[in-house]
Structure formats: C-alpha cells, structure tokens
Amino acid sequence: MTYQEIAYPAEKTAFYTLLLEQLQAYTAAAPTPVAALANSAAVLGAALSDINWAGFYLVRGESLVLGPFQGKPAVMVIPDGQGVCGAAWREKKAQVVDDVHRFAGHIACDCLSRSEIAVPVFAPDGAVRAILDIDSPLPGRFDADDAAGLQKVAALIAPFVRET
Ligand code: SME
Numbered sequence: 001m002t003y004q005e006i007a008y009p010a011e012k013t014a015f016y017t018l019l020l021e022q023l024q025a026y027t028a029a030a031p032t033p034v035a036a037l038a039n040s041a042a043v044l045g046a047a048l049s050d051i052n053w054a055g056f057y058l059v060r061g062e063s064l065v066l067g068p069f070q071g072k073p074a075v076m077v078i079p080d081g082q083g084v085c086g087a088a089w090r091e092k093k094a095q096v097v098d099d100v101h102r103f104a105g106h107i108a109c110d111c112l113s114r115s116e117i118a119v120p121v122f123a124p125d126g127a128v129r130a131i132l133d134i135d136s137p138l139p140g141r142f143d144a145d146d147a148a149g150l151q152k153v154a155a156l157i158a159p160f161v162r163e164t
Contacts, residue, residue: 008047016149019047023156036160038068045070052112053135057085059128064089074109083107085131088118092128094147098140110135117142121154121161130161
C-alpha cells in the first residue's frame with residue numbers, strides 16, 4: 001500500500017470530508033486493531049497542518065494508556081480525570097484548549113505544545129473507550145469545526161478501539 005498524498009482544502013468541512021475518506025481507505029483492511037489505530041495516527045499526522053502530536057490514549061481500568069501516535073514520546077499512563085485527556089474522558093465531551101498553559105492540570109509532553117484538542121471515542125453503550133488527542137505548537141489552533149470533524153473521526157475508528 002502506497003500512501004496517497006492529498007492537497008487538503010483549508011475550508012474545514014471539505015477538509016474533514018476528505019480526511020474521513022482517507023482514514024476509511026487506510027483502515028478498512030486492517031488485520032489488527034493496532035494496525036488501524038497506527039494508520040489513523042499517521043493519516044492525522046500527515047493531513048492536519050500546524051500540529052506536533054496526534055494519537056490515541058486507550059481506556060484501561062481507571063487509567064488512560066498510550067496507544068499508537070505520531071510525535072515525540074509521551075506520558076504512558078494518565079490517571080482518571082487528569083489532564084486534558086482525562087477531562088475529555090470524565091466529561092464525555094471534546095475539550096478544546098486554546099492555551100494549554102492556562103489549563104489547570106495540563107500534562108505537558110512536548111514543551112512546544114500551545115493548544116490541544118481531546119475527543120472521546122465511544123463504545124455503542126456510551127462508555128468512553130479511548131481519547132483522540134492532538135497538540136499544536138500554535139495557540140488557538142482548534143475550534144468547534146475541528147471538534148465536530150474529529151468526533152466523526154472518533155466514530156469511524158471506534159470499532160477498532162473496542163477490539164483492542
Ligand atoms: N496534554 C495531554 C497529555 C498527552 S500529550 O499532549 C500527548 C493532557 O493534558 O492530557
């Protein structure tokens with residue numbers, strides 16, 4: 001399989017439509033859940049502009065555990081409710097953080113990160129099974145349109161997360 005480079009549009013609705021198509025293509029034949037999540041992190045890392053980390057934290061008991069990602073090495077275990085990812089898990093709601101330095105309890109992995117979005121990945125019963133987390137070196141990189149687009153991404157990859 002050769003990765004197909006796409007000129008992504010700046011307009012976010014069109015961007016996320018293309019992104020979902022590409023994610024579908026690079027996960028459809030995944031032989032294992034990890035393969036699907038690894039390719040998803042790679043597609044997100046290649047497609048999104050101005051980001052320095054994109055990947056998954058998987059719910060394991062009372063913690064979030066590092067899954068496939070693109071970026072610098074990151075914290076491997078996030079206890080329940082801690083950090084931006086823990087807030088997304090606890091509140092079952094996407095967290096859009098314009099300035100991570102102003103988010104009490106933010107867990108710094110890459111000191112270049114300035115803004116962040118964390119989106120829950122839900123099981124069919126409504127439980128959070130993982131968090132899709134993306135960091136940017138720019139303040140205010142993410143908005144409500146990104147949250148809406150990435151919630152669709154989370155829904156697309158949810159079946160793979162259930163199987164890990
Ligand atoms: N900043 C996150 C931790 C994960 S790293 O950004 C990859 C948090 O506060 O939950």
